[in-house]
Amino acid sequence: MPDSDIILEGKNLNKSYVDKGKKLQALKDVSFFLKNGEILGIVGESGSGKSTLLRHVSCLEKPDSGNLYYKGTEYTGKSPAFAGAFLQMIFQDAQMSFDPRMKMKKAVVEATKGCGHEKLSRILEAVGLDESLLEKKAGSMSGGQCQRMSIARALCSDAGILLCDEATSALDVTTQAQVVALLQQLREKEGVSIIFVSHDIALVSMLCDRIMVMKNGECVEEGETGKVLGNPQHEYTKELLDNLIE
Template sequence: MSDPVLLDVRNLSVEFSMARSRMGLGPPRSLSAVSDVSMRVAAGETVGLVGESGSGKSTFGRAILRLGEVTAGEVFLDGQDMARARREDLARLRRETAMIFQDPYGSLNPRLTVRQAIGEVLYVHGKVGPGAAEARIAELLDLVGLDPALMDRRPGDLSGGQCQRVGIARALAIEPRLIVADECVAALDVSIQGQIINLLMELGQRMHLGMIFIAHDLAMVRRLCDRIAVMYLGRIVEEGPTEEVFKDPRHPYTRSLIEAIPEIDPARGLPSAPLPGEPPSPVDLPQGCAFHPRCPLARPECCAAVPPLVGPRAHRAACILAPGGRLNEAGGNLSETLSATPHERTMTC
């Protein structure tokens, strides 16, 4: 029997208002950071969220925890919509969810010792009595592989890996059911990254945590995550079981990201046709599919409308050429389509 759905995000959008020009001319403009994104996370499941910088991953993660504003959509935690939550519901959200931030030093108050940083969380959420705080802090430090003797150190006295472990211990102090890990290993050395990933895998299994793991490193996501969602300019363009997405990518953007994963094998050359250019400005998105200016398979039809996610429920892609798409109802293989279809990269709408 599958685990129950813990988080159910439906059609979430986040927009930011932009200042007018210095001359005050023209209508007010807005930047669409997240557009109509839906995602489900079951208890005990880890979902990877990947994409280039500026794709809206961090904004999405902060919005579902109400650390940022939600413009439209619904965020259900155990059936309760937190996007329009009242004060008592938000208090419950704070008790049951936590975030691990990217910068291990910036996420900790440099003036507080490890004891104070974790003890503050325990005190605010009423997790332990006055006499039991030290024992619980020691237990949490041991849980994340740190010596409790570090309890009276400050962030400046610790390495980046140790600070990130303290951040994880602080997140676990509230005994959350859902964790959003936002690029939590990006600032660490490669050897330390592996240790933190192993730690998150172990904790997820031991505590049956739901987790959204936001990252650039697809190889790391492949190791840690049960499912993967690929985001481009604020939209999910592909989602599915991790191994299935890696073995059979159904969106050209996903395929380009996977081809760009570094390999130790010297016999494996660089991608023959690397993804060209930069993502367009989210303030002035292209018509139709936002990826079409960079897509090796772009057709005139790609300019007509934003393609929906199509395909089997378990593995879907937002592309007219994906299985179930408007130009590929019979299904097909993206690699075969790419090699058989000539393309002019200069195509414009």
């Protein structure tokens, strides 16, 4: 694979915290890469380090050691605003990510430092939302509508990378399927690259090109989704698949 295909990369990331005098290793020498136009799935149980990794990728936290690169240029230790120019987070509870006092139009435009009407209209159409929702506040919208608006807000920023942290886990099955279809469509039509964090292996198997399995802050297995899930090499991956079958 040519290095030019890699849009985002992390090398040997480590992070530890101290809790009640005890050192907890949240990330242990984690490395990953994301190719242009690719969807990378990260799976593992709660506490495996999935969300911690995304917080470091988005510069919400700084690693104790290791490096982050965007298109080959290091950005380790930069501000969240710096990283926000090329990547955006989509959170589990989209409704909570909006100011409840603010109408959607203001929330989206302010968060992206200005988004023209023509561009906003095109993006709303792409995510399947009517422009009338711009006059509503988060509390009067459904979970699926809020999640779509959250994705629209990210796209308005011109970020080419979406970081989805359990972005569908709070949605009902029907809405979940709609959001997954939307992410696939955005990858195909807009060329968006996505890191999709989830505890749901079945969902990841349908959506993602490659998969990364995390346990206790470590990446224990990584590769093309079909190969990893069809012939898992690590016992933990086998255990996750066994639980899925049960």
